[in-house]
Amino acid sequence: MNLFKTKYLKYLILGLISALVVTLWPRKKEVPGHPRDYAEIIASGELRVATEYNSISFYVDGDTITGFHYELIEAFAHSKELKAQVTPVMSFDQRLEGLSNGTYDVIAYGLLATSELKDSLLLTEPIFLNKQVLVQRKAPDGNDSLLIKSQLDLAGKTLHVVKGSPSILRIRNLGNEIGDTIYVNEIDKYGSEQLISLVAHGDIDYAVCDESIARAAADSLPQLDINTAISFTQFYSWGVSKQSPVLLDSLNSWLNHFRESKEYKEIYRKYYRD
Template sequence: MLRKHTYYLAAGGIVVLLIIGGLISEKKDAKEQTAPRDYPEIMEAGALNAVTEYNAISYHVDKDTIDGFDYELLNAFAEEKKLKLSVTPEMSFEERLEGIVKGKYDILATGTVVTTQFKDSLLFTKHILLSKQVLVQRKKEEGKDSLYINSQLELGHKTLHIIEGSPGLLRIHNLINEIADTIYIRQVKDYGPEQLLAMVSAGDIDYAVCDENIASASLAAFPNLDISKDIGFTQFYAWGVNKHSPVLLDTLNNWLERYMKTDKYKKLYKKYFN
């Protein structure tokens, strides 16, 4: 069991490795906020605190540098506004959301599904990405085809593993109603999406639900996986800020509107979503 646990941590490049390497010291500079800040307070302090997820798209280590679509996009914003950027990688969606609500972080800078459920807690920026939730399973194997899911209707009485608190949970519950059958849901607290992919690949679990962009970016490491079956439809993904930070939201939206038309952004997008 210990060996498996170690394997999954290594497979996803857990943030502990970053700490050992001394690569996230800038993230630890962020001080706890007693209340949410809006853009004037952020500019006065000269520092921007953001939270993201450690995965192949948002934020990860590439050799001796920190990389990621959301991380690089944040850096471009902070550089233009002359703000010191502090980014905290947090695996738990609920912890990320709580950090925004309590003012610990200014921006939730990882692709988050725009739903009415989360609009009660967040102000969403203009959409940055399009993605959807997909079923992660192993490819068909000789003598094991009974495990392979060909359509959503075959998910009845199957167990789907998903990150605890993930926005994808709402989609699974809707799917249960759509197929009029029971789907068992097991929420995983200690691992991120890439660890779930590793667990399916190794045969420790049979099915997981993951964001398509993250799953696609990780497939090279797990060639025996299949992510061709959709769990949900394509949805808008955006960043989020506290509901008491409307000026920050407007500033981000105005900047994104301009920056997403530039060659720099097109090059950045192609780097991660080619």
């Protein structure tokens, strides 16, 4: 088996594992409810959290759970003497729905502060910087003339994104900026890492995802190019329900202090490169 197939197989297996983990991850039976605020959460002793399963946010390795957002939300919960019940949810829309019906108290995943999101939930203070990038394959013969190097070259192209991703609004605005149509195909079943593996194998040509996730994949899939930015570098936050303002204040107060700590810097360096 050549190196390309070996590395693609690695990401295909990761995709299958993530689908299996998300499917089999223990969930409480969902019943019609309401978003909880801080007092109700403290009284229950449990903080219910939704995130995405990937090697940056939340990842299961044997009997160990790791991930930037997982470690941060665990630190917050520990500081409040709460037990964090973290659930991997691949669908962006399902995370939002779970927040609105009280299934989850927090979306601990990088959310971009778009006007659309601000209308539907409350966003915490910024947690980290990131941007959206185009994931594509390099020309196999080394002829990079086939690569999209400019946003102007996106005219008429179809970009694959996770369904409901905030990047969709950015892509539409980008289409207006270049004066041409950029088509968007929303994928419901897969997360960003799975879309990247589909690009690597040639099943799709272009995907858009967070640069941090794309960088992690490109380290072991050198046939990928991630050098074309789709957005500017922006701040990303967590989200809570609009009915949970005290929870938002508690998270913000904690984040403002924790981001200055040595513990935060150590966690950040594990998953992100400046």
